[in-house]
């Protein structure tokens with residue numbers, strides 16, 4: 001089941017699995033929201049994930 005996360009910045013992060021969408025979201029946070037690294041957890045990202 002494909003998953004997606006709508007970031008607060010308007011970017012949509014996609015992945016084929018929970019693992020993939022979380023990994024992609026972590027990479028996006030590191031690149032575009034470095035101030036949030038450490039304050040957004042894996043569980044937060046999973047909670048934001050929706051079925052695509």
Ligand SMILES: [Zn+2]
Pocket residue numbers: 007008009010011028032033
């Ligand atoms: Zn973002």
